Amino acid sequence: MAYARKRGRRVAPRGRRVALEHLFQGSALNAVDAKGRVSVPAFLRSVIERRGDARTIVLAKHDSFTALSAYDPAYAALKHAKLERLLEKQETDPASELDHARRTMMAFGATEEVPYDSSGRIILPPMMRRKGQLDDLALFIGVGETFQIWNPKTFLADPNVPEDMKDIARFRLEERGL
Numbered sequence: 001m002a003y004a005r006k007r008g009r010r011v012a013p014r015g016r017r018v019a020l021e022h023l024f025q026g027s028a029l030n031a032v033d034a035k036g037r038v039s040v041p042a043f044l045r046s047v048i049e050r051r052g053d054a055r056t057i058v059l060a061k062h063d064s065f066t067a068l069s070a071y072d073p074a075y076a077a078l079k080h081a082k083l084e085r086l087l088e089k090q091e092t093d094p095a096s097e098l099d100h101a102r103r104t105m106m107a108f109g110a111t112e113e114v115p116y117d118s119s120g121r122i123i124l125p126p127m128m129r130r131k132g133q134l135d136d137l138a139l140f141i142g143v144g145e146t147f148q149i150w151n152p153k154t155f156l157a158d159p160n161v162p163e164d165m166k167d168i169a170r171f172r173l174e175e176r177g178l
Helices: 042-051 073-089 094-109 126-131 152-157 163-175
Strands: 004-006 009-011 027-031 037-039 056-061 068-071 111-115 121-123 137-142 147-150
Touching (some): 042 137, 137 163, 152 163
Antiparallel strands (some): 004 009, 037 121, 056 068, 056 111, 068 147, 137 147
8 A cells, every 4th residue: 555655754545444564463572681672573663664764663551451552653643643633523622622631641741752773673761661561571462553562471461361362472482482
């Protein structure tokens, strides 16, 4: 699918389906060193690079899980536009405006942009490590328009994670002899 250019970034046209090569899918388990450096898997970086020109990842606390949500800057712009459209549809009352302000604060105030180097390494900011409860391992899970970064122990212990997904985490741990 051809992306339109907006401010130097490629974005998906409204109402169009995103091509498979523009979706995050798959899983990997990588080590996190004492300084918070971790290598973002190549299959995720390639999606980021196909979606836009930035070699940057946006990190946020996941809305529902004890994990991080990650995406490219172009997706952040689409997310902002979606929030603005929601505000336009709502009636103008103080409660709606307060709800919009809260959503915007959570969507953008609690995020951090991190660049990755030529080998795909990022440095997880200390606050993001804390929010995702990340220690020495990071489990990367592609979930379509975004990907998640989990502590694999937290992932396996979460009752809301489907058992089939837990099998994938167990397999990734076994691959590393853990």
